[in-house]
Amino acid sequence: xxxxFVADFHGVPATASVEFEQLYSYARMSGEIRxxxxxxxxxxxxxxxxxxxxxxxxLAGETFRIQIQSLSEAGFILTANPFQGPASxxxxxxx
Numbered sequence: 001x002x003x004x005f006v007a008d009f010h011g012v013p014a015t016a017s018v019e020f021e022q023l024y025s026y027a028r029m030s031g032e033i034r035x036x037x038x039x040x041x042x043x044x045x046x047x048x049x050x051x052x053x054x055x056x057x058x059l060a061g062e063t064f065r066i067q068i069q070s071l072s073e074a075g076f077i078l079t080a081n082p083f084q085g086p087a088s089x090x091x092x093x094x095x
Contacts, residue, residue: 002017002018002019003017003018003019003020003073003093004016004017004018004093004094004095005018005075005076005091005092005093005094006091006092006094007078007089007090007091007092008089008090009033009035009038009089010035010037010038012035012036012037013035014033014034014035014038014089015033015034015035015094016031016032016033016078016091017031017032017034018030018031019031020046025047026045026046026047026051027045027046028043028044028045028046029042029043029044029045029046029051029053029068029071030042030043030044038057038059039057039058039059040055040056040057040058041055041056041058042054042055042056042066044066044068046068046071049069049070049071049072050067050068050069050070050071051067051068052065052066052067052068052082053065053066053068054066055080064080064081065080065081065082065083066078066079066080066081066082067079067082067086073093074092074093075090075091075092075093076091077089077090077091078091
């Protein structure tokens, strides 16, 4: 089952389509973020309400680290490059 979230992403609306796979002691979160100017895909390993993963900019071909925080059915915070020059985005449920 997939989930839909929305955010202000670089000043324009973006949609995150997210799925979860429950594994033994954690969950694998995978998804796609799209806006008129951006297209990203990502995976993250989630322990509790957060974790770390990788994101790929499908337009530029670049890969970088992400951090997921405060994950719930209501939304989550995605931080790009959490260890250097981070930028955070708040995604909220679209349902």
